[in-house]
Amino acid sequence: MRTRKLAVVAGIVSLAVIAAACSSKSSTSTGGGGATTNTGVPLTGAGSTFAAPIYTQWGKDFNAVESGAQVNYQAIGSGGGIDAITKQAADFGASDAPLQADALAAMPADAVQIPTVLGGIAIAYNLPGLTAPLNLDGPTAAGVFQGTITTWNDPAIATLNPGVSLPSTTIRPVHRSDDSGSTFVFTNYLSSQSATFKKTIGADSTVQWPSGAAGKDGSDGVAGYLVQTEGAVGYISYDYAVANNLGSAAVKASDGSFVAPSVASISAAGAGLKFPIGPDTNVLNSSVAGAYPIATTTYVIVYKAQADQAKGQTLVDFLHWGLTKGQDTAASLNYAPLPGGIASQALAALATLTYNGQPITPSAGA
Amino acid sequence: MIGLTLASGIVLIGVLGLVLAVLASGGAPTFAKFGLRFLTSSRWDPPHQEFGALPFVFGTLLTSFVALVLSVPVALGLAILLNEPISGKITGPLATFIDVLAAIPSVVFGLVGLFVLAPWLEQHVEPLLHTIFGWVPGLGMLFPALSRGVNGRVIGAGGDYFVAGVVLSIMILPIVTAISREVVATVPRDLREAAKALGATRYETIRMAVLPYSAQGIAGAAFLGLGRALGETIAVSMVIGGGASVGASLFAPGQSIASAIASQFNGATNALQRSSLLALGVVLVAMSFGLAAVSKALVGRGARRLEPTPADLADPDPGSPVTAEAA
Amino acid sequence: MATATANRQPLATALTRSRRAKDRAFSLFLMLCAALALAPLAVIAVFVLVRGAAALDLNFFTKLPPGSLDPPHTGGISNAIVGTGMIVGLAVLISVPLGIATAVYLSEYGRGRTATVIRFTANTLLSTPSIIAGLVVAATVVTWTHSFSAYAASLAISILMWPVVTRATEEVLRLVPQELREGALALGVPRWKVVLKIVIPTAGSGILTGVMLAVSRGLGETAAILLTALGNNYMNTSYGRPTAWITGYIYFWARQPQAVLQQLAWGAGLTLMMAVLLLSISARVVSVRRQRRLT
Numbered sequence: 001m002r003t004r005k006l007a008v009v010a011g012i013v014s015l016a017v018i019a020a021a022c023s024s025k026s027s028t029s030t031g032g033g034g035a036t037t038n039t040g041v042p043l044t045g046a047g048s049t050f051a052a053p054i055y056t057q058w059g060k061d062f063n064a065v066e067s068g069a070q071v072n073y074q075a076i077g078s079g080g081g082i083d084a085i086t087k088q089a090a091d092f093g094a095s096d097a098p099l100q101a102d103a104l105a106a107m108p109a110d111a112v113q114i115p116t117v118l119g120g121i122a123i124a125y126n127l128p129g130l131t132a133p134l135n136l137d138g139p140t141a142a143g144v145f146q147g148t149i150t151t152w153n154d155p156a157i158a159t160l161n162p163g164v165s166l167p168s169t170t171i172r173p174v175h176r177s178d179d180s181g182s183t184f185v186f187t188n189y190l191s192s193q194s195a196t197f198k199k200t201i202g203a204d205s206t207v208q209w210p211s212g213a214a215g216k217d218g219s220d221g222v223a224g225y226l227v228q229t230e231g232a233v234g235y236i237s238y239d240y241a242v243a244n245n246l247g248s249a250a251v252k253a254s255d256g257s258f259v260a261p262s263v264a265s266i267s268a269a270g271a272g273l274k275f276p277i278g279p280d281t282n283v284l285n286s287s288v289a290g291a292y293p294i295a296t297t298t299y300v301i302v303y304k305a306q307a308d309q310a311k312g313q314t315l316v317d318f319l320h321w322g323l324t325k326g327q328d329t330a331a332s333l334n335y336a337p338l339p340g341g342i343a344s345q346a347l348a349a350l351a352t353l354t355y356n357g358q359p360i361t362p363s364a365g366a
Numbered sequence: 367m368i369g370l371t372l373a374s375g376i377v378l379i380g381v382l383g384l385v386l387a388v389l390a391s392g393g394a395p396t397f398a399k400f401g402l403r404f405l406t407s408s409r410w411d412p413p414h415q416e417f418g419a420l421p422f423v424f425g426t427l428l429t430s431f432v433a434l435v436l437s438v439p440v441a442l443g444l445a446i447l448l449n450e451p452i453s454g455k456i457t458g459p460l461a462t463f464i465d466v467l468a469a470i471p472s473v474v475f476g477l478v479g480l481f482v483l484a485p486w487l488e489q490h491v492e493p494l495l496h497t498i499f500g501w502v503p504g505l506g507m508l509f510p511a512l513s514r515g516v517n518g519r520v521i522g523a524g525g526d527y528f529v530a531g532v533v534l535s536i537m538i539l540p541i542v543t544a545i546s547r548e549v550v551a552t553v554p555r556d557l558r559e560a561a562k563a564l565g566a567t568r569y570e571t572i573r574m575a576v577l578p579y580s581a582q583g584i585a586g587a588a589f590l591g592l593g594r595a596l597g598e599t600i601a602v603s604m605v606i607g608g609g610a611s612v613g614a615s616l617f618a619p620g621q622s623i624a625s626a627i628a629s630q631f632n633g634a635t636n637a638l639q640r641s642s643l644l645a646l647g648v649v650l651v652a653m654s655f656g657l658a659a660v661s662k663a664l665v666g667r668g669a670r671r672l673e674p675t676p677a678d679l680a681d682p683d684p685g686s687p688v689t690a691e692a693a
Numbered sequence: 694m695a696t697a698t699a700n701r702q703p704l705a706t707a708l709t710r711s712r713r714a715k716d717r718a719f720s721l722f723l724m725l726c727a728a729l730a731l732a733p734l735a736v737i738a739v740f741v742l743v744r745g746a747a748a749l750d751l752n753f754f755t756k757l758p759p760g761s762l763d764p765p766h767t768g769g770i771s772n773a774i775v776g777t778g779m780i781v782g783l784a785v786l787i788s789v790p791l792g793i794a795t796a797v798y799l800s801e802y803g804r805g806r807t808a809t810v811i812r813f814t815a816n817t818l819l820s821t822p823s824i825i826a827g828l829v830v831a832a833t834v835v836t837w838t839h840s841f842s843a844y845a846a847s848l849a850i851s852i853l854m855w856p857v858v859t860r861a862t863e864e865v866l867r868l869v870p871q872e873l874r875e876g877a878l879a880l881g882v883p884r885w886k887v888v889l890k891i892v893i894p895t896a897g898s899g900i901l902t903g904v905m906l907a908v909s910r911g912l913g914e915t916a917a918i919l920l921t922a923l924g925n926n927y928m929n930t931s932y933g934r935p936t937a938w939i940t941g942y943i944y945f946w947a948r949q950p951q952a953v954l955q956q957l958a959w960g961a962g963l964t965l966m967m968a969v970l971l972l973s974i975s976a977r978v979v980s981v982r983r984q985r986r987l988t
Contacts (some may be wrong), residue, residue, distance in 0.1 A: 005807055044841070046923065056760065056926070070927040072935060079630075088839040089923075171511045172521060177608035177621065180630040204413035206630065207640070214523040214619040215608030217629050224584065224950040225524045231513075232521075243762075244950050245763065279635075367885030371798035374791045375811040378859075381852055382814045388829045443726025445947065450723075460727060462977070467734050469973045471913025473940045474962045477947050478737050518806075536733040543730070545802050567712055569719035592975065597822025599916040600944060628916055644832075647825055657822045 038070025038363035040314040047081015047094030049219040050182050051298040053333050054117055055094060058326045064316050065365055069314050075218065079179025079205050085111070085301050091315055093301040096181025097205060100279045101194045109302040113277040114349045116322055117180055118262040118270040118336040119237040121186050122248035123294075126226050127167065129153065130247060133260045135160040137252035138193025138293075144233060145173050145190065146197055146209035151332040152231065158250075169231035177215030185296040186235040189284050227270040239264065239334035251293045256284055262291045267336035269295035275345045295336075307353055312355045317366035319350050389651060392644030399638070406646060411628075417642035419649060425527065428648075429602060430595040432531025432616065437539045437586050445546035445584075446572055468540035473563075475606030477531040480525065484605055487529050488512070488522035492617055494527075508557040508616045523619040525607035528623070533605050536593045542591035545665060549583030551574060586664030593657035597650060600626035623650045745963025748956045758926060758942065758957070765953040770961050772928045775935035776843065780918065781911040781930065783847035784854055791851075791903055792858025793893075797857070800866035801888050819856040826852040827917035834921070841923035843936040848937025849917040854907040865896040898983040903978040909969050915940040939965055 040062075045055060045128050049138045052075035059071035076084075076327025080097040085093030085343050086106050098113055106292050123141060125134065128141075136144075140156045143149040149156055153166040176183045184205045191198035209215065218224045223240045226232050240262045250258035269283045269291035283295050300319060327337035338346060353360050372553050396404060396417060407418025444464070499509045512520045523649055553576050561571040606631070607619020619628075623646050631643050752769050759768025794816065799808055830849040835841055869892050877887045893900070923935035926944075939961050946958035 024768065042927070044923070059926070060760075072925045074926075074935070076923075076925045084841075084923075089835055089841050106637070142806050170521070172523070200412070202413035202568055204636075206410075206412045208411040209609075211609075212618055213609055214525075215621070216524070217603075217608065220950065221608075224925040224948050227950045228524060230519075230521055234715055368794075368802045371794045371802060372807070374794035375798050375803075375831055377791065378795055378811060378818070381816050381855075382818055384797060384833070385818075385825065385829045385852075388832050389825070390831065440726045440729050443723050444730055447723045447727060460730070463731055463734055465977075466970065466973055467730070469913075469969050470734075470737060471915075471940060471965055471969060473913070473915045473943045473947075474741065474966060477943055477962050478740055480887070480947055482736065482740050513977075539733075559975070565795065567716035569716040572711065572719070593820055597820070597824075599822060599824045600940075603949060604944070612968070619745060624822055624916075627828065628919065631920060645826055649826055650822055654816060654820050654822060656952050658816065660815075674836065691813060 012338055022336060025080065036363060037365055038069075038313055039308045040066030042070040042072060043091045043314055043318065044089075044205065045071060045073040045081075045092045045300075045313060046076050046084040046090040048076040048078045048096050048137070048298055049093055049183050050078070050119060050121075050180075050296075051098045051117065051335075052219075053239055054326075054335050056336040057329055057333060058318070058322050059324070061329065062321055064339035065321060066317060066363075071318060073132070075216065075220075077176075077178045078181030082301065085303075088303075092203055093300070094298065095301060096296055096298045097184035098277050098279055098281050098299060099186075099301065101330055108297075111301055112304055112349050112352055113299045113301050114319065114346050115273065115277070115322075115338060115342065116319075116346070117327070117330045118266050118283070118295055118297055118302050118338060120266040120269075120292050120336075121182055121189070121235050121294045121296060122238045122241040122246075122249065122261045123233065124226055124236050124241040124244075124248050125225075125233040126230055127169075127247060128230070129167070131162070132164070132248045133248060135165075135252070135258045136249040138190065139247075140163060140198040141251070142190045142194035142353060144171055145175070145209070145213075146171070146194075146201065147213070157160060160258075167231075172214065172229055173209075174214045174216060174225045174229075174232055174233040174234040175209045176206075176217070176219075178217045180219075181205060181296075181298070182219060183207065184236060186294065187282070187350070188282060189294050192285060217352045238262075242334050251289065251295050254287050255289065259290060259292050261294075261336060263331050263336050265290055266295045268292070268337065269340060270297065270328070270336060270339050273297055273339075273342050275349070297338075302353065304352055305357075306315065306360065309355050312353065312360050313363065316350065316353055316360045317363050319363035320347070323347055323350065385651075389648045391643055392641055393639065393646075393648045395641040396645035397648075404642070405649070410642075412636050412639050415636075415638055415647075416637065417585045417616070419623070419642075419646055422621050422623040422626045423649065424648060425670040426596055426608065426622040426624070426653075428616070428620070429530040429534055429606065430529060430592055430624055433534035433538055433595045434588055434592055436532065436535035437542055437591065438584075441539055441542040441546050441587065441591075442584060444543045448543075448547050449550045450568070459567065464540050464543055468544075472537070472598065473604075475537055477534055478596045479529065479605040483533065484522065484525050484529045487532060488526075488617075489520050489593045492528060493520060493615075496659050510615050510617060512617060515612065520665050523609065523617075526617050526619050527606065527607040528616040530602050530606040530620075531600050531616070534598060537598060537601060538591040538594050541594055542587045544579075545587035545590060546584050549580045549587060549665065552583075583665050584659045588655050589661035590666065593654045596657070597624060597654050602626050617658060631684045698913075707741040741959065741963050741966050744956070744959035748960025749963065753957075754935055754958055757928065758937075759953060762951075763953060765956055768953075768957065769943055770939060770957065770964070772925060773937040773939045773942050773961065774964075775928060776922070776925070776928065777912065777940075778825055778936040779843050779930070779932065779936060780846045780850065780922065780938055781908060783844060785852045785904070785908060787847065788851040788854040788907060789858055790905075792855045792907070793900060794860035795855070795859045795894070796866060800863050800893065801884075808841060815856040815859045818852060819860060821853070822916075823850075823853055824916040824920070826850070827920035830917070831920040840933060841935040842920060842933050843922055843929070844932045846922035846936065846938070847932075849921045850911045850914045853914065853917065856909050857907040857910055858903050860981075862896070862900050865899030865903065867894060869895045869901070878972050898979045902976040902980050905972045905979075908977075909972045911938065912954050912965060912972075913971055915944050919944070984985075 054071040060201055062069055068341050081093035081095050082103055084090035130197050144173055150171055151168050152171055154167045158166060188204040189205055190202045216225050219236045222234045222236050225242045226234050226246050227244050248261050250260040253259045268288050269286040272286050273283055283291050323343055330337045406420055408420040409416045409418045489528050496509045496511055501507045514520055557575040558571055561575045602622050602627030606625055609619030627643050627646055697971045750766055752766055754769055755771050756769035757772055762952050769787045799812055826849045874887055875889055877891050918938055924941055925935045925937045929936045943961045946954040
C-alpha cells in the first residue's frame with residue numbers, strides 16, 4: 001500500500017520533470033514569414049519600468065492581431081532587462097540606456113538595439129498650491145538632487161521663478177533604488193549641467209545619492225512616494241507624472257527658454273537621434289527649438305540570429321507592428337512617436353534579424 | 367532503505383555545498399579587489415567601481431537591534447506568563463495566537479506595515495520619541511526632529527529604520543517567545559518552590575530563581591531571533607525607505623543587506639556590482655550562521671529543541687493542568 | 694493607641710507593601726506583554742479582512758490582472774492562483790519525499806559523523822535567508838536553461854521547505870515508542886519494513902503536520918520566487934515558462950500609486966492569509982487529535 005503510494009509520487013515527479021523539459025519549446029504557428037499570416041507564440045520581454053506602459057499596451061493590442069502572441073512584459077528595471085537578454089532568459093530586453101561597453105562585451109552573440117518610442121524624464125514634484133509648472137535649470141536641479149539646495153524657497157529656485165510664492169517646505173528628493181535606465185538618463189543630464197555633480201555622483205544606472213534621500217524600486221514606486229509626500233521631488237517618466245497628477249518642472253533649454261515636457265516637446269527632441277546606436281547615444285539637451293532637454297529614447301534589445309523560428313517570427317512581427325501601427329498609441333500614453341526618418345532607420349535595424357541565416361520578414365497584418 | 371535515505375541526506379549536503387559555492391565564487395572578485403575594505407567603506411558607487419557594504423550592514427544591524435530591543439522584553443514576559451500556573455483557557459489561546467503570528471507571510475507584514483503601521487508611527491510615535499529622547503546627549507541623535515508640511519502633518523519617507531525595526535520585532539516575536547518559553551520551562555520546580563517557601567512574591571520568585579537560571583537560554587533565544595531578523599527581506603524592503611544613509615538617525619530611510627540584494631540583483635549588469643551583491647550575500651549568510659551557532663551553544667543546555675515543532679502545536683502548554691487531565 | 698501602632702510599623706509590613714506593589718506592577722507588565730503580542734495580530738487581521746474583503750468578487754478569482762488605468766473590480770489574480778498552485782505543488786512533490794527520507798535516515802539509521810553533518814546541514818539551510826536560495830537558483834538553473842520558469846521557482850523554495858519537513862518529521866519519528874520497533878524486529882520483520890510500515894504510519898499525522906508547515910512556508914515565499922519565476926501577465930500552465938504568483942503581486946502592487954492595484958494587493962493578501970490560516974488550524978487539529986489518540 002505504502003509502496004504503491006511512493007510509486008505514484010515518483011511517477012508524478014517524473015512526469016512533472018518531463019513536462020517541464022518538453023513544454024518550453026511548444027509552438028503553434030503555421031506558416032513562416034513573408035506574406036502569410038502568423039498566429040504567433042508567447043514571448044517574454046523584461047526591462048525598463050519607464051517604457052512598461054507602452055509595451056504592455058502594445059502587447060494587448062498585438063494579441064488582437066496575432067491571437068497566439070501573448071507578449072509577457074515584466075518591468076524589472078533596465079538593468080534587469082539587459083541581464084535577462086544577456087542570459088537569453090527573455091526574448092527581448094528593454095532598456096532606456098543604450099548598452100555600455102562591458103554589457104555589449106558580455107553578450108554571447110550579436111545583438112541589435114532598436115529604438116521604439118521617445119519619452120521624457122520629468123522632474124516631478126508634490127507642491128500643492130503651485131498653479132504653473134515650476135521653472136528649473138540644470139545646475140539648480142543638480143543642487144536639489146545633490147542635497148545642496150534644501151528648501152523650496154531657496155534663492156536659486158526663486159530667481160528662476162519670479163512672482164511665484166514658494167513654500168519653505170524642506171525638499172525631499174527621491175531616487176531609484178534599483179538599477180534604472182531612468183537614473184542613467186537623468187544623471188547623464190545632470191552631469192552635463194554641473195561639473196560638481198559629475199565629479200561627486202557621476203552618471204550610471206545606480207549611483208551613490210546623498211545620505212538621507214529616499215529611494216524606491218521602480219518608476220511606480222517613486223511615483224507612489226511623490227504622491228504621498230509633500231515637498232518631494234523625483235525623476236520619473238513623463239507619463240507616470242501625468243497619470244498621477246504630479247507637477248512637472250519646465251526645464252531650461254540651451255536657447256534659454258523653459259520647456260515643459262509634453263508629447264510635442266519630447267518628439268521634437270528625437271529629431272537628433274543618430275544611428276548606429278552607441279554607448280554614448282542620447283537625445284539630451286537637444287538644440288532643436290522647443291525640444292525638451294531631458295528626453296530619451298527607449299530601446300528594445302534583441303539578438304540578430306534568432307534561435308527559434310516561431311519565436312523569431314512573432315518577435316519580428318511584434319516589433320514591426322510596434323514601429324508602424326503602434327506609434328499611434330504612443331501619444332495617447334504620453335510618449336512621443338519616433339520621427340519619420342528615425343522610424344525607418346529603426347525598421348532597417350529590425351530587418352537584420354535572421355533565422356538560420358535567412359532574414360525574417362514580417363508577416364501580413366503585423 | 368538505508369541507501370535511499372542516506373542518498374537524500376547526501377543530496378541535502380550537496381545543496382548546501384552548491385549554495386556556498388555559488389556565493390563564494392560569485393563574491394570572490396569583490397573580496398579580492400576590496401578585501402576588508404568592503405565591509406568598512408560606505409561608498410556603493412557603481413559608476414566609479416567602488417563598492418562598500420557599510421550602509422547595508424549598518425541598516426541590517428540597526429533594524430535588527432531595534433527589533434531585539436522591542437521584542438525580547440515582550441517575549442520574556444510572555445515566556446514567564448505561559449509558564450505560570452494560570453488556567454489553560456488563557457495560555458492555550460495565547461500560545462495559539464502567537465503561533466498564528468509566526469505563520470503570517472512576510473509580504474502581508476510588509477503590506478500592513480506600509481499602509482497602516484508606517485503612517486501611524488511616523489505621525490504619532492516618532493514625534494513622541496523625539497520629545498522623550500531627543501534632548502538626551504548622544505542618544506538624542508537617534509531621534510531627530512521631523513519636518514512637517516504646511517498642514518502640520520509629519521512628512522515621512524514612506525518608511526525608515528524605525529518602522530522596519532518595529533515590523534521586524536513583530537515578526538521575530540514568535541520564535542523568541544517559543545524558545546524562551548522552553549528555557550523558562552526547564553527551571554527546576556525546587557528552585558521555584560524554595561523561593562516560595564521563603565515567602566517570595568511571584569515577582570521575587572521570578573527575579574531570584576527563574577531569571578538567573580534562564581538568562582543564558584534567553585540570550586540564546588535573542589540571538590536566534592537576531593539571526594531571523596538579519597535575513598528578512600521582503601517585509602523590510604517594503605518599509606525601510608530605500609535610502610542610502612549611514613547617518614545615525616532612526617527616522618531616516620535606509621537599506622538592509624537583504625533589501626539591497628533584492629532591489630539590485632536582477633538588474634546588475636556591471637560585473638563587479640553583481641559580484642559585490644553576491645559578496646553581500648556571503649556576509650549575510652556568515653552573520654546568520656554565526657548567530658545560529660552562538661544561539662545553539664547558549665540554548666543547548668537549557669531547552670530541548672531550537673524550533674517550535676509539531677509537538678509544540680499538539681501540546682499547547684507543557685506541564686499545565688489541562689494536558690495533565692487529557693493524558 | 695492607633696497612632697502608636699501607625700508610627701511603629703513592624704519592618705516586615707513595610708517591606709510587604711512595597712513588595713506587593715512591585716508584584717502587582719510585574720503582573721501588569723505580564724499582561725501588557727500579552728496585549729502587545731496580540732495587538733499586532735489583531736491589527737493585521739482586521740485590516741487585511743476589511744480591505745481585502747472589499748476586493749473579493751467573482752472577477753477577482755477568474756480574471757487576469759488589470760492594467761493600471763482599468764476601473765476597479767474588473768481584474769483579478771486568476772493567473773497568480775494557478776501559478777502559486779503550480780510552484781508550491783511541485784515544491785511539495787520535491788521536498789516532502791526528500792525531507793521525509795532524510796528524517797528517516799537521521800532518526801532510524803543515522804549514527805556518528807554522517808548523521809551529525811546531515812543534521813547540521815539541515816539546520817543551516819533552515820536558517821538560510823530565502824533570498825539566498827533564490828539567488829543560487831537564479832545563478833544556476835535560470836542561467837543554464839536560459840529561462841525564468843515555474844520549476845526554477847519550485848526548486849528554490851524546495852531548498853527552504855526541505856529542512857522544515859526534515860526537522861518536523863525527525864521530531865515525530867523520535868516520539869514513536871522504541872518498543873514498537875523492537876517488537877516488530879523481534880518478530881523477524883526486516884528493518885526496512887519496520888520503518889516503512891510501522892514507524893512512518895504511526896508518526897503519520899505528525900508528518901502531515903510537518904508537511905502543512907512546509908506548505909505554509911512555501912505559500913508565503915516571495916524573495917526566492919522573485920528571482921526565478923519573473924512573472925507573467927497571462928495565464929500560464931507550463932512549468933518551463935515565467936509564471937505569476939500571489940505574493941509577487943502583493944509585493945508589486947503594494948508600491949503602485951493606483952488605488953485599483955492597491956485594492957487587489959489587499960485582496961491577494963486576504964486570500965493568502967486564509968490559505969495559510971486554514972493550513973495552520975488544520976495542522977493543529979491533526980496534532981491535537983493525534984495527541985488524544987496516543988494518550
